[in-house]
Amino acid sequence: MALSQDQREQAERRLRAAIDRLLAGQIPVGGACDVKTLAREAGISRAALYRTWGHLKDEFEQRRAAAWAAGQQPDPREARMARLRDLNERLTSKLARTHAEFTGLKAKHSLVLSELAAKDDELQRLRRQLAEADHLVPGQRRADDQGVVHLHHRSQQSDQER
Numbered sequence: 001m002a003l004s005q006d007q008r009e010q011a012e013r014r015l016r017a018a019i020d021r022l023l024a025g026q027i028p029v030g031g032a033c034d035v036k037t038l039a040r041e042a043g044i045s046r047a048a049l050y051r052t053w054g055h056l057k058d059e060f061e062q063r064r065a066a067a068w069a070a071g072q073q074p075d076p077r078e079a080r081m082a083r084l085r086d087l088n089e090r091l092t093s094k095l096a097r098t099h100a101e102f103t104g105l106k107a108k109h110s111l112v113l114s115e116l117a118a119k120d121d122e123l124q125r126l127r128r129q130l131a132e133a134d135h136l137v138p139g140q141r142r143a144d145d146q147g148v149v150h151l152h153h154r155s156q157q158s159d160q161e162r
Contacts, residue, residue, distance in 0.1 A: 008052075011042065011053070012053065014041075014042040014044075015053055015056045016056070017042075018038050019056065019060045019063065022037065022041065022064075022074060022075075023060075023063055023064060023067055024074065025074045027075055027076065028040075028041065032077060033064060035049065035060070035061070038057070038060055
């Protein structure tokens with residue numbers, strides 16, 4: 001069925017009014033700032049919007065793109081999704097840095113534990129040597145001493161002084 005000129009003008013006015021409302025952020029419940037909601041708000045089918053008022057659909061998409069490029073987000077859901085995407089990107093980056101730092105700290109921890117175990121082994125060896133040296137008679141030397149002067153414990157020195 002063909003539309004009269006008056007019906008065409010009314011539909012175009014409804015479309016322009018819907019475009020202005022959507023781009024102003026007046027998004028209906030269950031809608032978005034998109035062509036589907038534009039057609040529904042104007043009271044026409046999407047097929048008619050594409051077929052008959054394609055120039056208004058294109059105008060709507062251009063104005064919406066210009067608004068987004070200017071930093072305006074007519075659709076609060078789109079703005080929220082953009083914020084969440086940005087937050088997700090920042091948190092993902094922070095998690096990657098934290099993971100890298102944690103991996104580095106684990107490697108350093110392992111190295112420090114290894115060094116500590118080596119120092120403990122050396123300490124145990126030195127304690128065994130000291131215990132062996134304490135069992136020697138004062139003034140007696142072992143074959144591997146090679147001129148090393150042994151220090152006696154204070155308790156032994158105090159016994160000798162008495």
